Amino acid sequence: MRELPVQLATKLYGAAELIADQGLDNTKIDDIAEASGVPKATLYYYFTGKEEILAFLLKDLLTAIAGDVAVAVNAEGPASERLAGVVRAQLGVMLRNPAPCRALVGDLGRATRLPELAAALSAAFYEPVEKLLREGAEDGSLRRAEDPMSEAVMIFGTVTIAGLMEAIMGAHREMDAIANGVARLLLDGLAPRTTGAAGA
Amino acid sequence: MRELPVQLATKLYGAAELIADQGLDNTKIDDIAEASGVPKATLYYYFTGKEEILAFLLKDLLTAIAGDVAVAVNAEGPASERLAGVVRAQLGVMLRNPAPCRALVGDLGRATRLPELAAALSAAFYEPVEKLLREGAEDGSLRRAEDPMSEAVMIFGTVTIAGLMEAIMGAHREMDAIANGVARLLLDGLAPRTTGAAGA
DNA sequence: CAGATGTTGTACTTAGAGTACAAACTCATA
DNA sequence: TATGAGTTTGTACTCTAAGTACAACATCTG
Numbered sequence: 001m002r003e004l005p006v007q008l009a010t011k012l013y014g015a016a017e018l019i020a021d022q023g024l025d026n027t028k029i030d031d032i033a034e035a036s037g038v039p040k041a042t043l044y045y046y047f048t049g050k051e052e053i054l055a056f057l058l059k060d061l062l063t064a065i066a067g068d069v070a071v072a073v074n075a076e077g078p079a080s081e082r083l084a085g086v087v088r089a090q091l092g093v094m095l096r097n098p099a100p101c102r103a104l105v106g107d108l109g110r111a112t113r114l115p116e117l118a119a120a121l122s123a124a125f126y127e128p129v130e131k132l133l134r135e136g137a138e139d140g141s142l143r144r145a146e147d148p149m150s151e152a153v154m155i156f157g158t159v160t161i162a163g164l165m166e167a168i169m170g171a172h173r174e175m176d177a178i179a180n181g182v183a184r185l186l187l188d189g190l191a192p193r194t195t196g197a198a199g200a
Numbered sequence: 201m202r203e204l205p206v207q208l209a210t211k212l213y214g215a216a217e218l219i220a221d222q223g224l225d226n227t228k229i230d231d232i233a234e235a236s237g238v239p240k241a242t243l244y245y246y247f248t249g250k251e252e253i254l255a256f257l258l259k260d261l262l263t264a265i266a267g268d269v270a271v272a273v274n275a276e277g278p279a280s281e282r283l284a285g286v287v288r289a290q291l292g293v294m295l296r297n298p299a300p301c302r303a304l305v306g307d308l309g310r311a312t313r314l315p316e317l318a319a320a321l322s323a324a325f326y327e328p329v330e331k332l333l334r335e336g337a338e339d340g341s342l343r344r345a346e347d348p349m350s351e352a353v354m355i356f357g358t359v360t361i362a363g364l365m366e367a368i369m370g371a372h373r374e375m376d377a378i379a380n381g382v383a384r385l386l387l388d389g390l391a392p393r394t395t396g397a398a399g400a
Numbered sequence: 401c402a403g404a405t406g407t408t409g410t411a412c413t414t415a416g417a418g419t420a421c422a423a424a425c426t427c428a429t430a
Numbered sequence: 431t432a433t434g435a436g437t438t439t440g441t442a443c444t445c446t447a448a449g450t451a452c453a454a455c456a457t458c459t460g
Binding site: 002005039040041045 | 407409410
């Protein structure tokens with residue numbers, strides 16, 4: 001894949017909604033060309049096909065998430081608070097980019113099949129969160145996990161599905177309300193607590 | 201879609217792995233015919249196309265999950281224990297049917313686009329769990345949720361991603377170990393508890 | 401200005417989804 | 431056992447849309 005100009009990359013987002021709505025295989029390359037304003041011949045100059053176009057969009061999204069998540073992970077404060085920050089960060093990116101986010105989740109299979117994307121996903125999320133879980137065990141703000149990696153994956157699942165639901169439904173709730181709900185579930189769990197750990 | 205013979209339905213599962221590996225659009229109808237042993241002409245006699253074949257497989261999976269989840273929801277005991285049972289039920293079906301399960305998650309987009317599947321998903325999971333959350337608030341074994349529906353969705357996400365990870369990696373851990381990890385995260389949360397609520 | 405590299409229109413090839421249809425087969429029942 | 435309805439399947443077909451080829455034009459770099 002050739003290095004592609006910023007202006008072109010920007011235009012591609014115009015097709016994200018289309019792909020998210022219809023799925024990649026119901027979307028014709030000509031439709032993508034029309035929706036993005038980039039001629040078909042140009043698309044093929046930069047990409048080998050539809051799949052690669054979607055992969056580009058998704059990788060871009062994951063990079064954005066990775067950036068915001070990294071900031072949250074490396075912030076000040078106890079790990080539990082930083083974890084809440086991670087949740088806010090991921091949901092923030094998802095709600096700001098609903099179309100690519102829907103496309104990503106709608107095509108999770110593709111994402112797991114393309115090694116490049118799987119790696120990006122891992123770097124964007126699993127690794128930082130896993131690190132955070134370890135730090136939480138150190139500073140005492142989180143319990144010690146038996147299997148931090150699989151907990152990190154579950155956390156990703158929880159946040160992603162919550163974000164997706166909002167993206168599909170058109171985000172009728174405020175971002176903070178959603179993030180608080182997710183953080184509360186993750187930190188406090190569903191069982192009642194006598195001593196609350198995460199505030200509302 | 202015509203009423204289809206049991207024997208044929210069974211054969212179709214032979215193609216599930218193929219679809220899960222490659223994704224639906226990289227799988228030729230002729231490949232499905234070959235892998236399942238059902239001739240292409242017969243496939244078109246019963247289905248209008250690829251999409252409908254996948255939809256059938258997924259609906260079947262969701263029906264299986266719905267059945268097991270219903271049993272767990274309506275069991276004896278406090279809601280918190282029954283919720284752990286729900287987790288075990290869903291993971292059980294997923295680990296017993298890794299291929300359709302991967303195909304489902306790989307094509308979540310399609311699943312949300314096909315109304316019939318969305319309805320099946322809702323009936324299979326969201327509604328029973330939502331009910332369970334309400335009952336837990338009554339019997340005191342679960343805290344009262346502000347928004348039971350969205351919590352149900354998050355729970356589904358957590359369990360699904362955990363199950364998917366195992367399905368992709370080839371289930372190296374025992375089902376019970378996975379289920380316990382998930383249940384612990386959901387019930388107890390990540391923050392340390394002085395008074396444990398869910399056992400290991 | 402020259403050449404390299406990027407951009408796009410147009411015309412083409414080709415894979416594979418889905419259709420048409422007839423022959424054969426199954427099975428109930430008159 | 432003959433008749434006919436529904437099922438099963440092979441073969442041959444159509445047609446959409448993915449992807450390729452290529453030439454003309456644009457833009458940028460030295």
